[in-house]
Amino acid sequence: MKDALTPEQWQALFETLPDPVLVTGEDLEILAANPAARSLLSDSAHQLTPGHPMLQAAQSGSTWEWRDAGGELRPFEVTTRPLPGGLRALLLRDTSDQARLREELAAQTLKDPLTGLLSLRGLIVALEPQVSRSRRYDSPLSAVALRLDGIAEEPALLAISRLLRDKLRWADLVARIEEDTFIAVLPETRLGDARRLIEKLHAELGVCCSELALRVQFGVVEWSRADSAQTLVRRATDAASPQAAAS
Template identity: 30%
Template sequence: MRRPGPRGQKQLKKSFGSSSVQALLEVTSVVRGQRDLASALATIVKTVAEALEFKTVVLNLYRPEFDDFCVTDVHGSKEARDALLGSTYEWGAWRHLLTEQFRRGGAYLIPHGSFDWSEDIGTRYVPKLEPSDDPDAWHPEDELFVPLEDSEGQMLAIFSVGEPRSRRRPNDAELEVLCALAAHAAIAIETAQQSERTARHRASLEQLLEVSSTLTAAQSTQAILETVCRGIHTALGFHKVSIELLDGDTGLLRSRASSGWAPGDPAVLRAIPFDPMRALFDPEFAVSGCYLVPGDTAHERIGPEHVKYSSQRNGRGPRAWSHHWLLVPLYDRNGEEMGFIWADDPEDRLIPTAERLQALRVFANQATTALYAAEQFEQLRFLADHDPLTNLLNRRSFVQHLDAEVARSRRYDRPLALVVFDLDELKSVNDTQGHAAGDEVIKRVADALRATIRSGDNAFRIGGDEFAVLLAEADEQEAAAAAQRIADELQLAASFGVAVCASESEAGALLREADDAMYRMKRQRRAARFGDDLSAVV
């Protein structure tokens, strides 16, 4: 739609007087004032009605998420507002009306009797007026529409005006004024919409920045993943977010954190192979470092058996979200794909803009950096508490656990047992087969412990060939049975000691009691092997 220049503005003054010029100034002030969209629309409708003297002015705002028009503002009688406000009209219905047959410059005038309104066009308001015999008089069933387009020629809205106070159909000069006002109104609407988009984008970036600042403070991988999901959900407006990471042992993708799904939802519980999903990482669908794939194409590429979820917040039309797949690849330090962020169900039901996807990609990069740092921290913390050869808890951790469990046992008068053992022949293995063979023996012991202890119990390597197991809620008989299970699984010569926590026991005393029992067994085993002449070594 052409915007009026200086010459056009002079013509407007001649053709429609000072009120029209005042209306143009009012609409222009809306543009310059950058009012919010709702205020801008209300001002525009009121200005058109008062300046051009139409009793009824209706604004049908285009909704790209549904490819339709919704009546957002009505200036007119209560009957008109009640009948039209909130009504929606398919774009296809308007195409029957905005034709060359009815075009009058930039407007479309549909005289009474020239269109069959019995078709399903949508809600229509016809004022109760007495028709006139004058051929130039306004008939109550006349319709006058003016489309409003943005600077790129995309539809913004459609004015519907009626009931001119002159009771006559507008002439060409009056329609020119109406179209000029519509052109300025289009600028105002586009400016207000752009301002709202800019404000939302700025707010999103600020929220992402705030979330990003907390990532480095998170000390666990899981905390970072959950923070990232919440950040994408709240800042970028996706109702469903999942971080799918590759399980190196199985080759399957598993959801490590999510937002918007219930914990037991199959979409987050079900693991799927990574290889089929790689078919979506096609440059054809790359936008700002993300991959946005139409739903049908995604299903064809990965197969229906790998579809875990179908979008619920879909729209209609060329700019609407319609079962799309939005994936943001995550890469490890070697540049290999380790999974992706999966975002779905956008709040606005629209395909994300390139700026929004760029923000998502940058946030994913920051999250990946934070994950690397968290992994290093977790590795250091793991090494501080675990034996590097067996991955069992180490002596430092054993002392902490022993103190805590003894204190709990005494406070709540609950049973607690401690089993310690060492290998009788590890030195011989090291001397005859080498330390590498000795290390393999140690690893076998760790495997045996993991295979036999209960899920709530803890196993420790507390010395070179010495191990311990803390058995909460276990008495002496249960502890002896546990020691026997370990011995059976080991299939190695080992000496065991068992101690049970008494009401007044201290952690150190419990350990000494278990050690004493182990060394008694060791002496007994040596006595049985070498006879009674052991006084020099006992």
């Protein structure tokens, strides 16, 4: 297809592109920036030095994070394209929506992809019928949180998840709800029985975690009529927090 655009039309196209675009020389000196780039960089695009994080991201092909006026970090994918005369175009694409979509999809997943245990959402879905049953029949229900202190590598997380599966009953709900936090929900279990279970788990996990240079902090709570599935889980994790341990 024959190029029918005039230089003025190419310039107009450059100026109206919705994504930020910059043109640099071989030494990363900024030679031109479209309005979207000038708006993003507060009209300081021409003052950027080669050590600027955005230009470093362009060299490494990585993501550059920019904090907007509201304080929210927005990730930008930075790619480069060669231009005639040794110039380069820097193309910035806001990937905030993609990152947000990935987070939403992860939140909707019922299983933790690493351990195969329930995720937080999966735990809440499975726990709500248990809470309804406890409310209807006044049956006991307890929750135990295990929070790891230290760098938990993948083998450690897998070892702990296997131990919890092996030591808990088939009716108990076991979940990994955060990077370093596990929850076990124990139907038909009073607070005293849950604490005795913690003593047994502490001995087992003490051996496992000491070998992995980890410490484990427990929190245990019993369901009350004021609790929903969400508040029961939140109270258990709060009870396992460092602040609770220090008090």
